[in-house]
Amino acid sequence: MVESISCPALLADSVYYEPMEFTLDIPLICSVLSEERAQVRDEIRTVGAVGALQHSLKRQDERIAGAPDVGTLACRAGCSWCCYFTVDVRAAEVFGILEYVQHSLTPDEQAQIFLEVRENSKAISRLGETERVTRNVKCPFLVQGRCSIYVARPQSCRNYHATSAIGCQQSFEEPANLEIDPDFAAGVYQVGAAHVEAFSAAMADAGYDHDVYELNCALDAALSEAGARERFESKLQPFISLSGEEVAAEFDDLL
Numbered sequence: 001m002v003e004s005i006s007c008p009a010l011l012a013d014s015v016y017y018e019p020m021e022f023t024l025d026i027p028l029i030c031s032v033l034s035e036e037r038a039q040v041r042d043e044i045r046t047v048g049a050v051g052a053l054q055h056s057l058k059r060q061d062e063r064i065a066g067a068p069d070v071g072t073l074a075c076r077a078g079c080s081w082c083c084y085f086t087v088d089v090r091a092a093e094v095f096g097i098l099e100y101v102q103h104s105l106t107p108d109e110q111a112q113i114f115l116e117v118r119e120n121s122k123a124i125s126r127l128g129e130t131e132r133v134t135r136n137v138k139c140p141f142l143v144q145g146r147c148s149i150y151v152a153r154p155q156s157c158r159n160y161h162a163t164s165a166i167g168c169q170q171s172f173e174e175p176a177n178l179e180i181d182p183d184f185a186a187g188v189y190q191v192g193a194a195h196v197e198a199f200s201a202a203m204a205d206a207g208y209d210h211d212v213y214e215l216n217c218a219l220d221a222a223l224s225e226a227g228a229r230e231r232f233e234s235k236l237q238p239f240i241s242l243s244g245e246e247v248a249a250e251f252d253d254l255l
């Protein structure tokens, strides 16, 4: 069963809000939602929330690699227009990224990244929502045109689905223009979005914080607030200085 819908895009978790027409593959979405949600729920019980995320990220990449239109993607190593757009994350991702950084990057690399995180966070926290999504901010993990945490990068970065870099470049060059509507791979978009929604639903099922935060602000809070990880693991609100957003699930009625 497929149906054509008009739906607000979740490109890069909030860069564009223009409605786009695409064909929705309901059986595919339902199977991703139910399988991933059940698997993450099981894994949370055995390896905890951050461990479950790490397993889920591998399956997210596999699902995207198996999407019928994956070959149409324009995303390539060294193309980094999107790494200046807003990145939204959940707390489990923040703690997973910090684990990766602390185990895999040198002390000097970590110091540089944490400095950028702090500066970005200070600048972003002064902005309203509209200003935030209409301004370019270099991701602290973008180093010499490459993602320095590629293995641990956020779910939203994995879900990029542009079929031409032209729209990404235009958005970079005109960050305040939310009318730009790049071509995208609908199959990749659907499996990626359903996968992330299933992960979030499983976190909610298990009682963990599953709100969405801006990447720099959440990392800064995790680094500067004592006990953030412990609060998260105790199923409390992890960040004292931040309020997250509960993002409406796009496929809520299929969950």
Ligand code: SF4
Binding pocket: 082, 083, 084, 087, 139, 140, 141, 142, 143, 146, 147, 148, 149, 150, 153, 154, 157
């Ligand atoms: S985490 Fe990596 S892929 Fe995502 S915006 Fe930053 S540099 Fe780009």
